[in-house]
Amino acid sequence: MGLLEGKTALVFGVANERSIAWGITKAFHEQGATIGLSYAGEVLERRVRPLAANIGCTFVESCDVTEDSQIQAAAEKAAEAFGQVDILVHSIGFANRDELNGPYYNTSRAGFHLAMDISVYSFTALAKAFQPLFRPGSALLTLTYYGAEKVAPHYNVMGVAKAALEASVRYLAYDFGPEGVRVNAISAGPIRTLAAAGVSGFKLMYRRFSDFSPLHQNVTIEDVGNTAVYLCSDLSAKTTGQVVYVDSGYNIVGVPEALDEKE
Numbered sequence: 370m371g372l373l374e375g376k377t378a379l380v381f382g383v384a385n386e387r388s389i390a391w392g393i394t395k396a397f398h399e400q401g402a403t404i405g406l407s408y409a410g411e412v413l414e415r416r417v418r419p420l421a422a423n424i425g426c427t428f429v430e431s432c433d434v435t436e437d438s439q440i441q442a443a444a445e446k447a448a449e450a451f452g453q454v455d456i457l458v459h460s461i462g463f464a465n466r467d468e469l470n471g472p473y474y475n476t477s478r479a480g481f482h483l484a485m486d487i488s489v490y491s492f493t494a495l496a497k498a499f500q501p502l503f504r505p506g507s508a509l510l511t512l513t514y515y516g517a518e519k520v521a522p523h524y525n526v527m528g529v530a531k532a533a534l535e536a537s538v539r540y541l542a543y544d545f546g547p548e549g550v551r552v553n554a555i556s557a558g559p560i561r562t563l564a565a566a567g568v569s570g571f572k573l574m575y576r577r578f579s580d581f582s583p584l585h586q587n588v589t590i591e592d593v594g595n596t597a598v599y600l601c602s603d604l605s606a607k608t609t610g611q612v613v614y615v616d617s618g619y620n621i622v623g624v625p626e627a628l629d630e631k632e
Protein backbone atom coordinates (compact mmCIF):
# COMPACT_ATOMS: atom_id res chain seq x y z
CA MET A 370 0.00 0.00 0.00
CA GLY A 371 1.30 3.46 -0.95
CA LEU A 372 2.32 5.97 1.73
CA LEU A 373 -0.27 8.47 0.47
CA GLU A 374 -3.13 6.03 -0.18
CA GLY A 375 -6.47 7.70 0.63
CA LYS A 376 -4.97 11.20 0.60
CA THR A 377 -5.84 14.02 -1.79
CA ALA A 378 -3.04 16.35 -2.87
CA LEU A 379 -3.31 19.68 -4.65
CA VAL A 380 -0.11 20.69 -6.40
CA PHE A 381 0.42 24.30 -7.55
CA GLY A 382 3.25 25.13 -9.93
CA VAL A 383 3.53 22.58 -12.74
CA ALA A 384 4.75 24.43 -15.84
CA ASN A 385 6.24 21.47 -17.73
CA GLU A 386 7.82 18.04 -17.23
CA ARG A 387 10.97 19.66 -15.77
CA SER A 388 9.09 21.45 -12.96
CA ILE A 389 9.85 20.45 -9.39
CA ALA A 390 6.05 20.36 -8.95
CA TRP A 391 5.94 17.61 -11.57
CA GLY A 392 8.60 15.57 -9.73
CA ILE A 393 6.49 15.88 -6.60
CA THR A 394 3.28 15.00 -8.48
CA LYS A 395 4.84 11.84 -9.95
CA ALA A 396 6.08 10.71 -6.53
CA PHE A 397 2.69 11.38 -4.92
CA HIS A 398 0.94 9.45 -7.69
CA GLU A 399 3.29 6.48 -7.23
CA GLN A 400 2.39 6.48 -3.53
CA GLY A 401 -1.34 6.31 -4.25
CA ALA A 402 -2.46 9.93 -3.74
CA THR A 403 -5.40 11.40 -5.64
CA ILE A 404 -3.99 14.47 -7.39
CA GLY A 405 -5.33 17.88 -8.39
CA LEU A 406 -3.11 20.19 -10.43
CA SER A 407 -3.13 23.95 -10.72
CA TYR A 408 -1.13 25.99 -13.22
CA ALA A 409 -0.49 29.70 -13.76
CA GLY A 410 -2.54 30.53 -16.84
CA GLU A 411 -3.81 29.59 -20.28
CA VAL A 412 -0.38 29.60 -21.93
CA LEU A 413 0.64 26.60 -19.83
CA GLU A 414 -2.59 24.63 -20.26
CA ARG A 415 -1.42 22.73 -23.35
CA ARG A 416 1.65 21.53 -21.45
CA VAL A 417 -0.04 20.67 -18.17
CA ARG A 418 -3.13 18.82 -19.47
CA PRO A 419 -1.20 16.00 -21.19
CA LEU A 420 0.96 15.55 -18.05
CA ALA A 421 -2.17 15.35 -15.93
CA ALA A 422 -3.65 12.78 -18.33
CA ASN A 423 -0.52 10.62 -17.87
CA ILE A 424 -1.41 10.08 -14.24
CA GLY A 425 -5.18 9.97 -14.68
CA CYS A 426 -5.65 13.36 -13.01
CA THR A 427 -8.86 15.10 -14.02
CA PHE A 428 -8.74 18.11 -11.68
CA VAL A 429 -6.66 20.61 -13.68
CA GLU A 430 -7.41 24.24 -12.86
CA SER A 431 -5.81 27.52 -13.82
CA CYS A 432 -4.96 29.86 -10.93
CA ASP A 433 -2.90 33.04 -11.11
CA VAL A 434 -1.87 33.47 -7.47
CA THR A 435 -1.63 37.26 -7.79
CA GLU A 436 -5.47 37.28 -7.88
CA ASP A 437 -7.36 36.59 -4.65
CA SER A 438 -10.49 35.80 -6.67
CA GLN A 439 -8.68 33.04 -8.58
CA ILE A 440 -7.30 31.55 -5.36
CA GLN A 441 -10.79 31.57 -3.86
CA ALA A 442 -12.24 30.00 -7.01
CA ALA A 443 -9.59 27.25 -6.91
CA ALA A 444 -10.47 26.48 -3.28
CA GLU A 445 -14.18 26.33 -4.12
CA LYS A 446 -13.58 24.01 -7.08
CA ALA A 447 -11.37 21.76 -4.93
CA ALA A 448 -14.08 21.64 -2.24
CA GLU A 449 -16.60 20.64 -4.90
CA ALA A 450 -14.37 17.97 -6.44
CA PHE A 451 -12.73 16.46 -3.35
CA GLY A 452 -14.57 17.68 -0.25
CA GLN A 453 -11.42 17.83 1.83
CA VAL A 454 -7.75 18.15 1.04
CA ASP A 455 -4.84 16.42 2.83
CA ILE A 456 -1.86 17.96 1.04
CA LEU A 457 -1.19 21.34 -0.54
CA VAL A 458 2.08 21.91 -2.41
CA HIS A 459 3.19 25.45 -3.34
CA SER A 460 5.95 25.19 -5.95
CA ILE A 461 5.70 28.73 -7.25
CA GLY A 462 8.22 31.52 -7.56
CA PHE A 463 8.79 34.51 -9.78
CA ALA A 464 10.96 37.59 -10.16
CA ASN A 465 11.56 39.69 -13.24
CA ARG A 466 14.63 38.51 -15.12
CA ASP A 467 16.32 41.93 -14.82
CA GLU A 468 16.20 41.64 -11.01
CA LEU A 469 18.26 38.43 -11.18
CA ASN A 470 21.39 40.03 -12.53
CA GLY A 471 23.87 42.61 -11.26
CA PRO A 472 23.82 44.08 -7.74
CA TYR A 473 20.92 43.49 -5.37
CA TYR A 474 20.67 47.21 -4.59
CA ASN A 475 19.34 47.80 -8.11
CA THR A 476 16.11 45.96 -7.22
CA SER A 477 13.16 48.16 -8.19
CA ARG A 478 10.26 48.80 -5.83
CA ALA A 479 7.83 47.22 -8.30
CA GLY A 480 10.13 44.23 -8.84
CA PHE A 481 10.48 43.73 -5.10
CA HIS A 482 6.70 43.80 -4.62
CA LEU A 483 6.10 41.37 -7.47
CA ALA A 484 8.69 38.84 -6.24
CA MET A 485 7.31 39.00 -2.70
CA ASP A 486 3.71 38.75 -3.88
CA ILE A 487 4.13 35.71 -6.13
CA SER A 488 6.94 33.91 -4.26
CA VAL A 489 5.95 34.58 -0.64
CA TYR A 490 2.48 35.97 -0.04
CA SER A 491 0.80 33.44 -2.33
CA PHE A 492 1.71 30.59 0.04
CA THR A 493 -0.03 32.36 2.92
CA ALA A 494 -2.99 33.27 0.70
CA LEU A 495 -3.39 29.64 -0.42
CA ALA A 496 -3.10 28.41 3.18
CA LYS A 497 -5.89 30.76 4.22
CA ALA A 498 -8.21 29.97 1.32
CA PHE A 499 -7.81 26.19 1.72
CA GLN A 500 -7.89 26.20 5.54
CA PRO A 501 -11.55 25.02 5.73
CA LEU A 502 -10.64 22.02 3.56
CA PHE A 503 -7.74 20.69 5.64
CA ARG A 504 -8.34 17.88 8.10
CA PRO A 505 -6.10 16.91 11.04
CA GLY A 506 -3.01 15.22 9.62
CA SER A 507 -2.92 17.48 6.55
CA ALA A 508 0.40 18.87 5.31
CA LEU A 509 1.42 22.02 3.45
CA LEU A 510 4.72 22.19 1.61
CA THR A 511 6.65 24.93 -0.20
CA LEU A 512 9.97 25.12 -2.05
CA THR A 513 12.88 27.27 -1.03
CA TYR A 514 16.59 27.71 -1.80
CA TYR A 515 19.83 28.23 0.15
CA GLY A 516 20.02 31.80 -1.23
CA ALA A 517 17.60 32.64 1.63
CA GLU A 518 20.41 32.16 4.14
CA LYS A 519 23.63 32.96 2.32
CA VAL A 520 24.37 35.15 -0.65
CA ALA A 521 24.02 33.33 -3.97
CA PRO A 522 25.29 35.75 -6.64
CA HIS A 523 22.47 37.12 -8.85
CA TYR A 524 19.73 35.43 -6.81
CA ASN A 525 19.12 38.89 -5.30
CA VAL A 526 15.48 39.65 -4.54
CA MET A 527 14.60 35.95 -4.75
CA GLY A 528 16.97 35.29 -1.84
CA VAL A 529 15.17 37.94 0.19
CA ALA A 530 11.83 36.48 -0.86
CA LYS A 531 12.91 32.95 0.12
CA ALA A 532 14.01 34.22 3.56
CA ALA A 533 10.50 35.65 4.02
CA LEU A 534 8.98 32.42 2.70
CA GLU A 535 10.93 30.36 5.27
CA ALA A 536 9.73 32.70 8.03
CA SER A 537 6.16 32.27 6.70
CA VAL A 538 6.57 28.50 7.03
CA ARG A 539 7.31 28.90 10.75
CA TYR A 540 4.41 31.33 11.38
CA LEU A 541 1.97 29.16 9.43
CA ALA A 542 3.18 26.04 11.25
CA TYR A 543 2.48 27.80 14.54
CA ASP A 544 -1.02 28.91 13.42
CA PHE A 545 -2.01 25.53 12.00
CA GLY A 546 -0.43 23.42 14.73
CA PRO A 547 -3.53 23.29 16.97
CA GLU A 548 -5.53 21.99 13.98
CA GLY A 549 -3.06 19.12 13.53
CA VAL A 550 -1.95 20.56 10.19
CA ARG A 551 1.79 20.67 9.41
CA VAL A 552 3.73 23.19 7.30
CA ASN A 553 7.24 22.56 5.97
CA ALA A 554 9.62 23.58 3.19
CA ILE A 555 12.14 21.74 1.06
CA SER A 556 15.32 23.65 0.27
CA ALA A 557 16.40 22.12 -3.03
CA GLY A 558 19.77 22.28 -4.72
CA PRO A 559 19.89 23.79 -8.23
CA ILE A 560 17.77 21.99 -10.83
CA ARG A 561 17.43 22.94 -14.50
CA THR A 562 13.90 24.31 -14.77
CA LEU A 563 12.15 27.23 -16.43
CA ALA A 564 12.38 29.36 -13.27
CA ALA A 565 16.09 28.58 -12.79
CA ALA A 566 16.87 29.64 -16.36
CA GLY A 567 15.99 33.20 -15.35
CA VAL A 568 18.84 33.41 -12.80
CA SER A 569 21.99 34.85 -14.34
CA GLY A 570 24.99 32.48 -14.03
CA PHE A 571 22.78 29.50 -13.16
CA LYS A 572 24.54 27.10 -15.55
CA LEU A 573 27.94 27.61 -13.91
CA MET A 574 26.46 27.35 -10.44
CA TYR A 575 24.76 24.09 -11.49
CA ARG A 576 28.04 22.63 -12.77
CA ARG A 577 30.02 23.63 -9.66
CA PHE A 578 27.37 22.24 -7.34
CA SER A 579 28.29 18.62 -7.98
CA ASP A 580 31.99 19.43 -7.44
CA PHE A 581 31.44 21.12 -4.07
CA SER A 582 28.56 19.18 -2.49
CA PRO A 583 29.54 16.26 -0.21
CA LEU A 584 27.59 13.75 -2.31
CA HIS A 585 29.05 15.14 -5.59
CA GLN A 586 25.69 14.68 -7.25
CA ASN A 587 23.18 17.11 -8.68
CA VAL A 588 19.65 17.03 -7.36
CA THR A 589 16.74 15.81 -9.50
CA ILE A 590 13.03 16.53 -9.36
CA GLU A 591 12.60 12.85 -8.40
CA ASP A 592 14.85 13.40 -5.33
CA VAL A 593 12.68 16.33 -4.27
CA GLY A 594 9.53 14.29 -4.95
CA ASN A 595 10.65 11.50 -2.63
CA THR A 596 11.35 13.89 0.25
CA ALA A 597 8.02 15.57 -0.43
CA VAL A 598 6.32 12.18 0.05
CA TYR A 599 7.99 11.88 3.46
CA LEU A 600 7.02 15.44 4.49
CA CYS A 601 3.42 15.05 3.36
CA SER A 602 2.87 11.53 4.68
CA ASP A 603 2.20 10.30 8.20
CA LEU A 604 5.89 9.28 8.41
CA SER A 605 6.69 12.89 9.39
CA ALA A 606 3.67 13.29 11.68
CA LYS A 607 5.59 15.30 14.31
CA THR A 608 7.67 17.46 11.95
CA THR A 609 6.44 20.99 11.30
CA GLY A 610 7.87 24.46 10.66
CA GLN A 611 11.05 22.96 9.19
CA VAL A 612 13.22 23.61 6.18
CA VAL A 613 14.51 20.24 4.98
CA TYR A 614 17.50 20.25 2.62
CA VAL A 615 17.54 18.14 -0.53
CA ASP A 616 20.89 19.47 -1.68
CA SER A 617 23.45 16.63 -1.60
CA GLY A 618 24.69 18.19 1.67
CA TYR A 619 25.83 21.46 0.02
CA ASN A 620 24.63 23.61 2.94
CA ILE A 621 27.02 22.02 5.47
CA VAL A 622 30.17 23.05 3.58
CA GLY A 623 31.76 26.28 4.83
CA VAL A 624 34.83 26.39 2.60
CA PRO A 625 34.70 24.63 -0.76
CA GLU A 626 37.78 22.60 -1.64
CA ALA A 627 39.95 24.24 -4.31
CA LEU A 628 39.34 22.11 -7.40
CA ASP A 629 42.94 22.23 -8.63
CA GLU A 630 44.11 20.68 -5.35
CA LYS A 631 41.98 17.58 -5.93
CA GLU A 632 43.59 14.35 -7.10
Ligand code: NAD
Binds near residue numbers: 383387432435460514
Ligand atom coordinates in the same frame (compact mmCIF):
# COMPACT_ATOMS: atom_id res chain seq x y z
P1 NAD B 1 9.16 26.13 -12.75
O1 NAD B 1 9.34 27.30 -13.65
O2 NAD B 1 8.91 24.82 -13.36
O3 NAD B 1 8.02 26.41 -11.66
C1 NAD B 1 7.70 27.71 -11.22
C2 NAD B 1 6.20 27.77 -11.27
O4 NAD B 1 5.72 29.03 -10.73
C3 NAD B 1 5.68 27.68 -12.71
O5 NAD B 1 4.77 26.61 -12.81
C4 NAD B 1 4.98 29.00 -12.91
O6 NAD B 1 3.88 28.91 -13.78
C5 NAD B 1 4.56 29.30 -11.47
N1 NAD B 1 4.11 30.70 -11.32
C6 NAD B 1 4.81 31.84 -11.58
N2 NAD B 1 4.01 32.91 -11.41
C7 NAD B 1 2.79 32.43 -11.04
C8 NAD B 1 1.54 33.02 -10.76
N3 NAD B 1 1.36 34.37 -10.80
N4 NAD B 1 0.49 32.23 -10.42
C9 NAD B 1 0.64 30.89 -10.37
N5 NAD B 1 1.80 30.25 -10.63
C10 NAD B 1 2.85 31.02 -10.98
O7 NAD B 1 10.50 26.09 -11.86
P2 NAD B 1 10.86 25.27 -10.53
O8 NAD B 1 12.33 25.38 -10.43
O9 NAD B 1 10.18 23.96 -10.56
O10 NAD B 1 10.25 26.20 -9.38
C11 NAD B 1 9.37 25.72 -8.39
C12 NAD B 1 9.78 26.27 -7.03
O11 NAD B 1 11.02 25.67 -6.65
C13 NAD B 1 10.02 27.78 -7.00
O12 NAD B 1 9.55 28.29 -5.77
C14 NAD B 1 11.54 27.87 -7.04
O13 NAD B 1 12.02 29.07 -6.49
C15 NAD B 1 11.89 26.68 -6.18
N6 NAD B 1 13.27 26.20 -6.26
C16 NAD B 1 13.84 25.95 -7.47
C17 NAD B 1 15.15 25.50 -7.53
C18 NAD B 1 15.81 25.23 -8.86
O14 NAD B 1 17.05 25.21 -8.93
N7 NAD B 1 15.08 25.00 -9.92
C19 NAD B 1 15.89 25.32 -6.36
C20 NAD B 1 15.28 25.57 -5.12
C21 NAD B 1 13.97 26.02 -5.09
